[in-house]
Amino acid sequence: MTVRVGVFGLLGSGNLGNDGSLEALLGYLRGAHPDVVVDALCGGPEAVSARFGIPATRMHWNRGEYRTASRAGAVVTKGAGKAVDAFRTFAWVRRHDVVIVPGMGVLEATLPLRPWGFPYALFLLCASGRLTRTPVALVGVGAAPIGSRPVRALVRWSARLAAHRSYRDAPSRDAMRAMGVDTSRDEVHPDLAFALPVPQVDAPSPGLVCVGVMAFHGGNDDRARAEEIHRRYLDGTIRFVRALVEEGRRVRLLTGDGVDAAVVDAILEAVDSPRVTAARTDSLADLMRETAAAETVVATRYHNLICALRVGTPTLALSYAAKTEALMARMGLDAFCHPAREVDADRLLEQFRELEKRAPELRRTLVERNRLATRQLDDHFTLLTMSLALREAR
CATH class of the missing domain: 3.40.50.2000 (Glycogen Phosphorylase B;)
Incomplete structure (x- = not known):
């Protein structure tokens, strides 16, 4: 049947x-x-x-x-x-x-x-x-x-x-x-994206930081303050990227939705440095390849974070919802969350430097947590097959 x-x-x-x-x-x-x-x-x-x-x-x-x-x-x-x-x-x-x-x-x-x-x-x-x-x-x-x-x-x-x-x-x-x-x-169970295969990539590029951005204007209850929230998020992110460039770092900007392009353009114009480039990504596989090539990632969009964590790259989250904190805690990086509504570039830099300091330890943690996430999703798919009509397809 x-x-x-x-x-x-x-x-x-x-x-x-x-x-x-x-x-x-x-x-x-x-x-x-x-x-x-x-x-x-x-x-x-x-x-x-x-x-x-x-x-x-x-x-x-x-x-x-x-x-x-x-x-x-x-x-x-x-x-x-x-x-x-x-x-x-x-x-x-x-x-x-x-x-x-x-x-x-x-x-x-x-x-x-x-x-x-x-x-x-x-x-x-x-x-x-x-x-x-x-x-x-x-x-x-x-x-x-x-x-x-x-x-x-x-x-x-x-x-x-x-x-x-x-x-x-x-x-x-x-x-x-x-x-x-x-x-x-x-x-x-873990997000379904943890069931996706991890692309094969070369070793991370020394000093490269991926920064995942978002056309962030707050949530459904923040419509009256949407522009204020967006401006604060954008200004803090620009200051953070500029500080990395002034330290001689290379920055790769990532998006997760077509509406994020305007944020990328604003950062490129404000920082105005050949050290800042933008990636073209059409799938989560593309995002995983980009984040795997970086030594560290700082990102806002939920699935930018998942891709970075899935490939085992130490990641700092600009958090705008409880789902971000839950994801980071599941992967053992709950200490590395920063509020997207109140981006403080100086504080963000402090957290980023701590992330880099602990990078070897965090990479080991991510390997273990990814193995667990894969097993949990396999179990859930099996349960789904048993509870729905899919079992009749065999």
């Missing part, structure tokens, strides 16, 4: 972390269940089909879903799109034996988020799964406390309607429990 598996999420939309989670899931399915037929309902279907070789359908009927609607016609189109999406999502879900949401922070609002965007789409998915009796599995997802009542309600009901839930860290499970979801049977 051929099992039809659907994957869902903001995939193919420019976020390398989201696509990395899909890559990890597909790697497992293709290795353990080669007869499974997979397709996607996602944000960027053309990109997903081109890169992963699976059929893909656009998540939203309205192509302008994430653009602000200021004219009456655009408002009407958006409203009509919500109704159309309900029917489209239901029809898509019922064609599958199981639907999987692979990783991603689908149950959080640590970045700006509107209730009728992705939270509504996720609710439609989980409600359709319950109505069609198609199991919807939220696998290794992220969650966080949510201040907005509409977003919180949609997220809570999505989680309750899902047939399977697991989380990438304990704070995510705690957040869902605090929202009133019964998490007594929910598992916690």
Whole structure:
């Protein structure tokens, strides 16, 4: 019997972390269940089909879903799109034996988020799964406390309607429990990206520092202060990069989403040194190769951090959410977190020098923690196979 598996999420939309989670899931399915037929309902279907070789359908009927609607016609189109999406999502879900949401922070609002965007789409998915009796599995997802009542309600009901839930860290499970979801049977395991293979690279380049940047404006509850938060983050990061250059260091700037390009441009212009270059990265494999080539990494985006830790490079996190602290603690580097909202270049430099001082010890720690993370993910994938219809694909 051929099992039809659907994957869902903001995939193919420019976020390398989201696509990395899909890559990890597909790697497992293709290795353990080669007869499974997979397709996607996602944000960027053309990109997903081109890169992963699976059929893909656009998540939203309205192509302008994430653009602000200021004219009456655009408002009407958006409203009509919500109704159309309900029917489209239901029809898509019922064609599958199981639907999987692979990783991603689908149950959080640590970045700006509107209730009728992705939270509504996720609710439609989980409600359709319950109505069609198609199991919807939220696998290794992220969650966080949510201040907005509409977003919180949609997220809570999505989680309750899902047939399977697991989380990438304990704070995510705690957040869902605090929202009133019964998490007594929910598992916690490392982020799905830890299942990705590590590229073979040469030895680190002496003195090279990778700095992963982000178009950071605070979270969903920080909209009124967004520009102030962004300016403080950018100014502190520029001062830090300039200080490294003045010490004769080479700096390689990394991104994790297309929106981060403006931050890279601002740093290149402000520091204005040939010692600062920007990497072009199209996948987590590219990010892993870049971070493996560095002696140390300082990064903000969650999956920039994962890539650096996955290849065993000592890393300092500019933290903007509990998921960062949880990740760094899991990998034994919880002492090396710095607040992204209050970047203090002098303090950051002190932490960076301590990171370099302890680098040999930290590399050994990361080898051990990566081995453990790989084993834990293998166990979870086995559990997932047993609890869903995937076992029938063999």
